[in-house]
Amino acid sequence: MKRYLPLGFLLLAFIYISTTGFQCGSAETTSAKLYMNQKQWDKAEASLVKELAKNDKNEEAWFLLGQVRLEVKKYAEMNEAYTHALQIGDAHKAEIARNRLAVWAMMYNDGVNLYNKGRDTAAFYQKSIDRFSTAIAMVPDSSGTYYVRALAYYAKQDMKSALADLAEAVRLKPDFEEAARLAGQVHYNMAMERVNAKDDAGSQSEFALATQTFEKAYNANPTNSDNINNLIDVYERTKNTDKALVLTRTAVEKDPNNKVFRFAYGVFLSRQDKFAEAIEQFKKAVEIDANYGDAIYNLGVAYLNWGVSMKAESDKQVEAERAKNKGKDVKTDFSYKEKFKEALPYLEKAQEIRPDDLDLLQRLGKVYANLNMVEKSKAAFERYDRLSKGK
Numbered sequence: 001m002k003r004y005l006p007l008g009f010l011l012l013a014f015i016y017i018s019t020t021g022f023q024c025g026s027a028e029t030t031s032a033k034l035y036m037n038q039k040q041w042d043k044a045e046a047s048l049v050k051e052l053a054k055n056d057k058n059e060e061a062w063f064l065l066g067q068v069r070l071e072v073k074k075y076a077e078m079n080e081a082y083t084h085a086l087q088i089g090d091a092h093k094a095e096i097a098r099n100r101l102a103v104w105a106m107m108y109n110d111g112v113n114l115y116n117k118g119r120d121t122a123a124f125y126q127k128s129i130d131r132f133s134t135a136i137a138m139v140p141d142s143s144g145t146y147y148v149r150a151l152a153y154y155a156k157q158d159m160k161s162a163l164a165d166l167a168e169a170v171r172l173k174p175d176f177e178e179a180a181r182l183a184g185q186v187h188y189n190m191a192m193e194r195v196n197a198k199d200d201a202g203s204q205s206e207f208a209l210a211t212q213t214f215e216k217a218y219n220a221n222p223t224n225s226d227n228i229n230n231l232i233d234v235y236e237r238t239k240n241t242d243k244a245l246v247l248t249r250t251a252v253e254k255d256p257n258n259k260v261f262r263f264a265y266g267v268f269l270s271r272q273d274k275f276a277e278a279i280e281q282f283k284k285a286v287e288i289d290a291n292y293g294d295a296i297y298n299l300g301v302a303y304l305n306w307g308v309s310m311k312a313e314s315d316k317q318v319e320a321e322r323a324k325n326k327g328k329d330v331k332t333d334f335s336y337k338e339k340f341k342e343a344l345p346y347l348e349k350a351q352e353i354r355p356d357d358l359d360l361l362q363r364l365g366k367v368y369a370n371l372n373m374v375e376k377s378k379a380a381f382e383r384y385d386r387l388s389k390g391k
Helices: 007-020 027-037 041-054 059-071 075-088 093-117 123-138 143-155 159-172 177-196 200-220 225-237 241-254 259-271 275-288 293-324 336-353 358-370 374-388
Strands: none
Touching: 027 041, 027 059, 041 059, 059 075, 059 093, 075 093, 075 123, 093 123, 093 143, 123 143, 143 159, 143 177, 159 177, 159 200, 177 200, 177 225, 200 225, 225 241, 225 259, 241 259, 259 275, 259 293, 275 293, 293 336, 293 358, 336 358, 358 374
16 A cells, blocks of 8 residues: 655655755765764764765865864864865855954964963974964965064074064065064174174175165154164164164154154264264253153263263373373373263263163263262272172
8 A cells, every 4th residue: 555645744855855955965965964963073074075086076065074174173174175165166255264264363362372381481482383374374364473473483593484474474564563673683683693703795685684674664663763773773784874864863853852763863973973963962852851761871871982082082192292202291181071070960860760780880980980989989880790790
């Protein structure tokens, strides 16, 4: 006797098959979906791999394979499967983008946490690099991810990799000030290493690269004091003092009430031994901010160096006069001590701000000695000795 299914049942069955999407899929794809519902990820992956071995143009199978690998945290393989799916069609484009972004965020945050742990245990730096690398694979146009991976490479002392990532960060975001500045600093440090190794050609090549990247940082933010000072330094190293002069003078002309610009201009003038002009700039900076420690310190140093320069010239003249007069005593010009006296209040004030600055203590000791302030000179040098020995 034949059994007949009610029409309503047949209709429900049709609707079920239509909505589940099984009716057009292969047996392997259908099995994979069932395994996915049961969270049997290994079996689901095996079914999809089998399907794709027969039909590698199955966009849905590639997408599902990506989904399975996402669940088991095989992110590189997930990304590869998604790429294949997108090459075939864009049916799942939006979902793939969301999943990639979610993995990027997770890997980025993990990388930052591991990087911070690297300050205590260096092995964590490589782990952070691995996380950032996965994040970059998910969102390859994220300049910020290249930058943080560069920081991890920098911490590992892998400067070649750090520079490659910094270059990519700036390529993706031309006004990426921090990335350009760090790249300039790396090139500058490498240049100085070559200077110490007497490698003139190598040092000039690195200085040229440092100049290019420092200029990018400056162009991104011309008001940043670090960008200005870095350029002053590298311009002087490469004998581009005219550029340094224009840079600092122009900054002051544009914003005369900016203490940082005044300070930077004073630093440049000091390096050119233009002490009177430098002092004028440092004083302007201190007028703007009476507690500007760097300007106060450099104001004292400018007076001190002016006095040292005057003393050297005086000693030279004395020696010439003695030679001319066959060793007879010659009157010495002690006017240089006036500059030491003018330096003293600024250096003392700077010492209040920086009580443990070894260079400052040494300079103070010398100034006190030249001004016959024996007890203060002794105290300054004793404090210097204690601090330098860690006592």
